Amino acid sequence: MDPIRESLLKKSHQAKLERRGRLLGLFCISLIVVVVAAIFYFVASRGLATFYHDKINLWDFLTKQAWNPGTKDSHGIPEVGALPMIVGSFLVTIFAALVATPFAIGAAIFMTEISPRRGMQILKPVTELLVGIPSVVYGFIGLTVVVPVIRYLFGGTGFGILAGTFVLFVMILPTVTSMSVDALRAVPRHYREASLALGATRWQTIYKVVLRSSLPGLLTAIVFGMARAFGEALAVQMVIGNAALLPHNLVSPASTLTSILTMGIGNTIMGSLENNALWSLALILLLMSLVFNLLIRLIGRKGALKP
Amino acid sequence: MKVKRQDKVATVILYLIAGTIILVLASLLAFILIQGLPHVTWHFLTTPARSFEAGGGIGIQLFNSFYLLVLAMVISVPLSLGAGIYLSEYAKKNWLTSLIRTAIEILSSLPSVVVGLFGFLIFVIQFKFGFSILSGALVLTVFNLPLLTRNVEESLASISSMQREAGLALGLSRWETVTRIIVPEALPGITTGMILGAGRVFGEAAALIYTAGQSAPALDFTNWNPFYIASPLNPLRPAETLAVHIWKINSEGIMPDAVAVSAGASAVLIIAVLVFNLSARWFGQHLYQKMTGSGKKGA
Amino acid sequence: MKKRILLIAVLLLGLLPLTACQSSGNHGESITIVGSTALQPLVEAAGEQYGSEHFGKFINVQGGGSGTGLSQIQEGAVAIGNSDVYAEEKSGINEKKLVDHRVAVVGITPVINKQVKVKNLSFAQLKAIFTGQVTNWREVGGPNLPIVIVNRSQGSGTRVTFEKWVLRGAPAKQAQEQESTGMVRQIVATTPGAISYMAFSYVDKTIATVNVAGVAPTVKNVTTNRWQIWSYEHMYTKGQPKGLTKDFIAYIFSNKIQEKMLPKLGYIPVSRMQIQRDLNGKVTPVN
Numbered sequence: 001m002d003p004i005r006e007s008l009l010k011k012s013h014q015a016k017l018e019r020r021g022r023l024l025g026l027f028c029i030s031l032i033v034v035v036v037a038a039i040f041y042f043v044a045s046r047g048l049a050t051f052y053h054d055k056i057n058l059w060d061f062l063t064k065q066a067w068n069p070g071t072k073d074s075h076g077i078p079e080v081g082a083l084p085m086i087v088g089s090f091l092v093t094i095f096a097a098l099v100a101t102p103f104a105i106g107a108a109i110f111m112t113e114i115s116p117r118r119g120m121q122i123l124k125p126v127t128e129l130l131v132g133i134p135s136v137v138y139g140f141i142g143l144t145v146v147v148p149v150i151r152y153l154f155g156g157t158g159f160g161i162l163a164g165t166f167v168l169f170v171m172i173l174p175t176v177t178s179m180s181v182d183a184l185r186a187v188p189r190h191y192r193e194a195s196l197a198l199g200a201t202r203w204q205t206i207y208k209v210v211l212r213s214s215l216p217g218l219l220t221a222i223v224f225g226m227a228r229a230f231g232e233a234l235a236v237q238m239v240i241g242n243a244a245l246l247p248h249n250l251v252s253p254a255s256t257l258t259s260i261l262t263m264g265i266g267n268t269i270m271g272s273l274e275n276n277a278l279w280s281l282a283l284i285l286l287l288m289s290l291v292f293n294l295l296i297r298l299i300g301r302k303g304a305l306k307p
Numbered sequence: 308m309k310v311k312r313q314d315k316v317a318t319v320i321l322y323l324i325a326g327t328i329i330l331v332l333a334s335l336l337a338f339i340l341i342q343g344l345p346h347v348t349w350h351f352l353t354t355p356a357r358s359f360e361a362g363g364g365i366g367i368q369l370f371n372s373f374y375l376l377v378l379a380m381v382i383s384v385p386l387s388l389g390a391g392i393y394l395s396e397y398a399k400k401n402w403l404t405s406l407i408r409t410a411i412e413i414l415s416s417l418p419s420v421v422v423g424l425f426g427f428l429i430f431v432i433q434f435k436f437g438f439s440i441l442s443g444a445l446v447l448t449v450f451n452l453p454l455l456t457r458n459v460e461e462s463l464a465s466i467s468s469m470q471r472e473a474g475l476a477l478g479l480s481r482w483e484t485v486t487r488i489i490v491p492e493a494l495p496g497i498t499t500g501m502i503l504g505a506g507r508v509f510g511e512a513a514a515l516i517y518t519a520g521q522s523a524p525a526l527d528f529t530n531w532n533p534f535y536i537a538s539p540l541n542p543l544r545p546a547e548t549l550a551v552h553i554w555k556i557n558s559e560g561i562m563p564d565a566v567a568v569s570a571g572a573s574a575v576l577i578i579a580v581l582v583f584n585l586s587a588r589w590f591g592q593h594l595y596q597k598m599t600g601s602g603k604k605g606a
Numbered sequence: 607m608k609k610r611i612l613l614i615a616v617l618l619l620g621l622l623p624l625t626a627c628q629s630s631g632n633h634g635e636s637i638t639i640v641g642s643t644a645l646q647p648l649v650e651a652a653g654e655q656y657g658s659e660h661f662g663k664f665i666n667v668q669g670g671g672s673g674t675g676l677s678q679i680q681e682g683a684v685a686i687g688n689s690d691v692y693a694e695e696k697s698g699i700n701e702k703k704l705v706d707h708r709v710a711v712v713g714i715t716p717v718i719n720k721q722v723k724v725k726n727l728s729f730a731q732l733k734a735i736f737t738g739q740v741t742n743w744r745e746v747g748g749p750n751l752p753i754v755i756v757n758r759s760q761g762s763g764t765r766v767t768f769e770k771w772v773l774r775g776a777p778a779k780q781a782q783e784q785e786s787t788g789m790v791r792q793i794v795a796t797t798p799g800a801i802s803y804m805a806f807s808y809v810d811k812t813i814a815t816v817n818v819a820g821v822a823p824t825v826k827n828v829t830t831n832r833w834q835i836w837s838y839e840h841m842y843t844k845g846q847p848k849g850l851t852k853d854f855i856a857y858i859f860s861n862k863i864q865e866k867m868l869p870k871l872g873y874i875p876v877s878r879m880q881i882q883r884d885l886n887g888k889v890t891p892v893n
Binding site for chain 1: 310311313314317318320321322324325327328329331332333334335336338339353356381385386387388390392393394396397407409410412413414416417418419420421422424425426431449452456479480481482483485497503506507509510511513517548550553554557569571573577579580583584
């Protein structure tokens, strides 16, 4: 055959490479999707068994307060009321986010608007370093420093929502800060210049222009921090006291979904109700991270910056 | 001049906030380092742990942490590169891509306990890897993949489209454009993300308790045959890492000098993370210069 | 770039044979033991010693809790499952397939914060405290201090044993729970008015023990059953043990471990028990 004709008809080396590369990428991405699907399947199949196999009422599970999967109540139904853990998880998450937000955004403004050089030299490396500190270490410090201080100040045992909030606040602070910095940086420079040219002070520029236009990014940062706080296990478990009780106040022992889950999973037999009930807690955690993600996407879509 | 005063007040408050944060974070670091560094000696770093006598070290745990990290990165780096390239360069904007992105983000915000339990069910029990480095590395991969993938995707997306157009105009295929032009250009960002991810993996404990296990059997450092059961390289031996060790000795409470050992181990962990951070910067710069052939000042 | 892809592929493929090769070849022999954290220190220490005496044999010991130990041995995923409780006491376990090896006895004692200067409690008083009927130390002859209960997590062997012999079926008050004895000890030591329970071996100077119904928590009282709050430590195998598993269990029962190592770690050798107690709590003298 004519070599020119041949080279025109045959797939070129490039085209083959292109195909292979594309397939490789596709392979990697589908692997991730498979892993996510597998996690969902496993957690859901075990977590739902509580309701299908052991015939627990979903509403009771979510609203009852007694958590004793091993024992039965007066009607012969096992006591699996997850409300105390659900409330505990939400409380520590929301409080930690409430405390962390002003600090994180303040620090981010400082780093981007007020003193970028000093901020970058000192604040950024320190926050990045903190992202890498193992949660065990946070828990350890919480146990040896935070809990005794709270006990000294407020009485009680020192374990509880307040101690959990404080530890989580320090844990999510670096994440929220660095994401807020990214959000503020994404505001185009000419926005600030225009505002300053109109005679606005620096604070007016920050407050009325920079913060407003970066709001979606900041919200994403906060929600991301909340997702992290919601799923944190070891550090919280060490300081919250792990009592499956609705908290009376901020310093009475409480529990979170993660703390009960990690504590109990080794002491139960796979396939038994006690074990299934714990997997149901894991399922709630999974669904909550889904909710947090949808929130982030919603915020991102609503407020995408239109230049 | 109310506005001017407002501006001043706001500035002062922002300085205060930044100051407080630095104070909190710095005292945290100082606390860990001051408590821990006095215990960190060469002996501490190299001897095996003793479970119920004082004077043990963290030698095996330290080695395990590094080995596990290397294995986890060997698996997750190529996968995340492939996935990131696909997402940023090939994926069409449709519902499927959006679904995939959601899946990745869910994976990234999954509590590490859940990931660990999943790994326990799948790798340890179903695949019969047992409590082993391999199970641990696979779980860390699951844990790490979404963050790395997103990092790769973001780094690639930040490269200007002019570079892509230039590559295509020269007659390169899309794949060649990506691998020869875009990836090298994005390399500093990618490496920084990878090394920061490595730091996170290094300190992870919850996901490893039920997968890599909580025991550190004695290792024979003269036998490097990966199939020998006591070989440091054997991926099927159980391996307690440094972070798991801190958790375990604190909760067991039988080691007489548990407080000292965990303080020392925490300090070592933080120093390791610090080294990761610094090397991330240096390495990113260095690679960038090499791959793009730009001069010393290129950036 | 092709080279890199090739390298990646090789690395990934390289991992596969590693998994396949584990069982084949004479690269040493090993068994895995999983379960009870209360028994873990003993088995770990014995395993280490066994490994140093028998070249090429390895005993891997993992914690995970009694529940993990029992479900893993039932699945046949491990060689030995450790448990603080009888397999019959856990739901979801078919105990007929399992063989029980009672390797040690552990005494469990109530412990209190040192500020609570209470020396003796009756069984009724203990029960009243842990069911929540009594909430101040004043009511049981102590100082005017609220009682802070610290429990082990639900299903933990120590807690099951304690509640079996103290509460005798009465529901426990919901209170804070800790996953491990080390944490319990730290909390009891630092929290005014705290009470909890733990194995004898964990008791140290930072906390105080209490006599129950006039009986002191000592090894001697356990061996005669005057101190009733104790339990056997079980090592379960699926069917009769074979090979390395059998050798290792025999090693645990050898004098070297039973007489020398057990007392040092705070366990009581089964051979010293003057009585034995079955699943239902029936006590018979050892002849």
